[in-house]
Amino acid sequence: MARGTFAGGVHPAYNKELANRKAIEEMPVPQRLVVYFAQNLGAPPEPVIKKGDTVRKGQVIAEAKAFVSAPVHSPTSGTVKSIDVFPHPVGTDLPAAVIEPDGEDAWAEGCDVERNTDSLGPDEIKKLVQGGGLVGMGGATFPTHVKLSPPENKKINVLIVNGAECEPFLTADHRLMVERADEIIEGAALFARVLGVERIVVSIEKNKPDAIEAMRSRASGRKGFSVAAVDVLYPQGAEKQLIYSITRRKVPAGGLPMDVGVLVQNVGTCFAAFEAVRFGRPLIRRIVTVTGGGIAEPKNILARIGTSFEDIVEFCGGISGDTGKVISGGPMMGVAQYSLGAAVTKGTSGLVFLRRGEIPQFVSDPCIRCGKCVTACPMGLNPSALSIFTERMAFDEAEEFNVLDCIECGCCAYVCPSRRPLVHHFRRAKAEVRKKAKRTG
Amino acid sequence: MLTAVIALAGLALLASFGLAMAARAFAVKVDPKVEEIEEALPGANCGACGLPGCSELARRIAEGKAGVDACPVGGEAVAHMVARIMGQEYEGGGARMVALVLCDGGDQVARKRFFYNGVYDCVSAALLFGGDKACLYGCLGLGTCAGICPFGAIDMLPSGLARVDPEKCTGCTKCVSACPKGIIKMVPAERTVHILCSSHDKGGKVRKYCQVGCIGCQRCVKEAPEGAIEMEDNLAVMRYEFEVPATVAEVCPMNTIHVSGAGASDRKTAAGGGE
Numbered sequence: 001m002a003r004g005t006f007a008g009g010v011h012p013a014y015n016k017e018l019a020n021r022k023a024i025e026e027m028p029v030p031q032r033l034v035v036y037f038a039q040n041l042g043a044p045p046e047p048v049i050k051k052g053d054t055v056r057k058g059q060v061i062a063e064a065k066a067f068v069s070a071p072v073h074s075p076t077s078g079t080v081k082s083i084d085v086f087p088h089p090v091g092t093d094l095p096a097a098v099i100e101p102d103g104e105d106a107w108a109e110g111c112d113v114e115r116n117t118d119s120l121g122p123d124e125i126k127k128l129v130q131g132g133g134l135v136g137m138g139g140a141t142f143p144t145h146v147k148l149s150p151p152e153n154k155k156i157n158v159l160i161v162n163g164a165e166c167e168p169f170l171t172a173d174h175r176l177m178v179e180r181a182d183e184i185i186e187g188a189a190l191f192a193r194v195l196g197v198e199r200i201v202v203s204i205e206k207n208k209p210d211a212i213e214a215m216r217s218r219a220s221g222r223k224g225f226s227v228a229a230v231d232v233l234y235p236q237g238a239e240k241q242l243i244y245s246i247t248r249r250k251v252p253a254g255g256l257p258m259d260v261g262v263l264v265q266n267v268g269t270c271f272a273a274f275e276a277v278r279f280g281r282p283l284i285r286r287i288v289t290v291t292g293g294g295i296a297e298p299k300n301i302l303a304r305i306g307t308s309f310e311d312i313v314e315f316c317g318g319i320s321g322d323t324g325k326v327i328s329g330g331p332m333m334g335v336a337q338y339s340l341g342a343a344v345t346k347g348t349s350g351l352v353f354l355r356r357g358e359i360p361q362f363v364s365d366p367c368i369r370c371g372k373c374v375t376a377c378p379m380g381l382n383p384s385a386l387s388i389f390t391e392r393m394a395f396d397e398a399e400e401f402n403v404l405d406c407i408e409c410g411c412c413a414y415v416c417p418s419r420r421p422l423v424h425h426f427r428r429a430k431a432e433v434r435k436k437a438k439r440t441g
Numbered sequence: 442m443l444t445a446v447i448a449l450a451g452l453a454l455l456a457s458f459g460l461a462m463a464a465r466a467f468a469v470k471v472d473p474k475v476e477e478i479e480e481a482l483p484g485a486n487c488g489a490c491g492l493p494g495c496s497e498l499a500r501r502i503a504e505g506k507a508g509v510d511a512c513p514v515g516g517e518a519v520a521h522m523v524a525r526i527m528g529q530e531y532e533g534g535g536a537r538m539v540a541l542v543l544c545d546g547g548d549q550v551a552r553k554r555f556f557y558n559g560v561y562d563c564v565s566a567a568l569l570f571g572g573d574k575a576c577l578y579g580c581l582g583l584g585t586c587a588g589i590c591p592f593g594a595i596d597m598l599p600s601g602l603a604r605v606d607p608e609k610c611t612g613c614t615k616c617v618s619a620c621p622k623g624i625i626k627m628v629p630a631e632r633t634v635h636i637l638c639s640s641h642d643k644g645g646k647v648r649k650y651c652q653v654g655c656i657g658c659q660r661c662v663k664e665a666p667e668g669a670i671e672m673e674d675n676l677a678v679m680r681y682e683f684e685v686p687a688t689v690a691e692v693c694p695m696n697t698i699h700v701s702g703a704g705a706s707d708r709k710t711a712a713g714g715g716e
Binding site: 091432 | 564
């Protein structure tokens with residue numbers, strides 16, 4: 001374990017060189033957009049459009065009815081062709097609106113108007129963030145305004161801007177930091193103002209020297225800002241691990257960063273906040289890393305939310321014939337897709353196309369109790385015991401061994417010599433524990 | 442020698458007196474009925490009654506807190522025995538119920554969307570896009586129900602489907618709640634005609650996904666006695682209160698309706714059968 005970082009973790013092959021020098025390219029609006037209504041963790045927003053409606057770019061198409069929810073906006077102007085069920089990149093089939101662009105890409109009224117951010121108070125900023133449909137863009141898609149609303153008794157005093165990007169292959173945050181450093185810093189400053197935070201730490205893994213340089217040069221001289229180069233160790237970009245690396249504070253089991261006075265925001269979310277608050281542009285596009293040996297031209301693209309994976313493949317020159325797996329997100333935490341009919345959501349950080357030769361095929365064997373997973377687990381859990389509990393359907397024991405604290409980072413499965421599908425087991429155990437909690441109220 | 446014998450005999454007497462007193466002083470009063478009832482219960486400790494085991498149920502029955510027919514597994518035979526122990530009359534309840542898997546889309550006839558290589562368990566598989574079957578209502582065939590059945594009544598067929606043996610099934614309903622697809626239903630054991638599909642998809646979609654799925658053509662509804670088969674959201678659903686003639690199976694263009702004891706060998710066990 002390197003000093004100055006969290007315990008556990010692994011060193012997967014990073015494979016970032018495929019796309020880390022590719023400048024962000026804006027992808028043209030495709031012929032058809034598939035916009036899911038559920039794009040955030042928590043309560044899905046409710047659709048407010050129907051088939052045949054005309055929509056404008058930035059118009060709300062699904063309204064958040066609960067607090068832990070975020071509205072969804074139309075990514076362009078056009079017509080709602082249909083509302084149907086599509087495969088969602090997170091692993092379920094969910095309803096989405098199919099929007100046919102009219103080619104004008106015309107903003108709805110009130111959007112895309114520059115405002116002076118200096119005079120905005122905390123509540124106004126929070127309202128703009130909430131209205132802009134912002135969610136955590138590192139992949140977890142937790143509504144941003146919820147993080148900005150800690151209870152009275154929890155004082156936040158550190159804001160960590162997360163640019164660690166520890167997932168192999170992905171370079172979306174990296175490129176954003178190199179190319180849009182000013183906007184990220186402005187966005188982070190807005191978050192800091194909402195919570196009255198005076199210390200802002202931009203954290204970047206040491207394998208991105210150009211990003212560190214870019215952020216340092218922009219942050220220098222700004223009050224409260226500092227840039228920390230953190231060790232290259234997966235999962236450095238996981239919230240709780242990064243908090244420990246930067247502040248030495250431990251988030252209690254079942255707790256939230258706000259319990260230790262920290263707020264973590266991804267660099268992409270900071271950029272989106274700047275866009276939403278300064279220019280009144282809701283979250284309708286994001287940067288997606290398209291990479292892997294299976295894609296002709298790896299790229300970092302700025303794509304509209306709702307761009308189908310099929311269109312992205314076409315934009316990046318097609319896939320090779322021996323492509324065997326397509327993963328939405330990174331290879332450690334992403335979800336393998338069965339169809340290119342799925343589309344970009346607010347949480348789609350990358351698309352990894354792996355060739356057959358790059359995918360190990362294996363059968364999993366029984367646990368040999370070697371303890372490698374225990375050493376690798378960054379949350380200090382015992383994956384070996386947890387997986388055996390799950391196989392025996394002893395979910396009460398799994399709960400007692402804190403399966404709910406599992407962050408599904410995949411370190412345990414990565415090191416397992418028996419190739420056990422550990423994370424899959426834990427996802428099931430978590431689902432069962434939550435189901436039981438719901439039943440017993 | 443003699444002293445030793447006398448001494449030991451004396452000690453033995455003293456100890457046995459002590460034990461006898463203790464047995465009287467600390468006696469735990471158990472209703473003899475509890476033991477008798479426990480004897481009569483199946484003893485699988487399956488938990489189908491909702492209690493931790495057979496002895497707990499026996500205690501409840503003896504205390505009058507549970508009915509003589511509270512064991513769903515034992516059925517009428519056990520209920521009669523328990524009633525005799527309790528000195529009650531048992532008139533007999535409804536028909537014996539058995540579990541039935543309402544899907545006949547095996548690997549040969551139902552399309553799969555992708556190659557699943559994860560944990561060999563239906564609940565885990567269902568976490569990823571609802572499983573590998575194109576039909577979201579289809580049996581995933583990884584045997585979660587067979588694994589949970591305390592009576593070994595569920596077999597996994599080579600075609601990748603789960604089948605309940607109605608002879609062995611005791612009606613404990615554990616499989617019903619274990620199935621992530623919710624396609625196992627309780628049906629009266631004496632019924633022989635079944636609609637083996639759970640898909641609420643529209644006909645066109647069903648045809649794309651599966652060769653033996655219900656396409657909602659309603660021919661069976663017209664053929665069956667009034668009200669015996671009803672349409673529920675594109676799916677023909679059997680109302681088991683009614684007796685349905687076997688001829689209904691012949692009108693189904695998709696071969697979704699089965700009569701137990703007829704058809705191919707695979708299908709013999711396919712539908713639940715009578716006793």
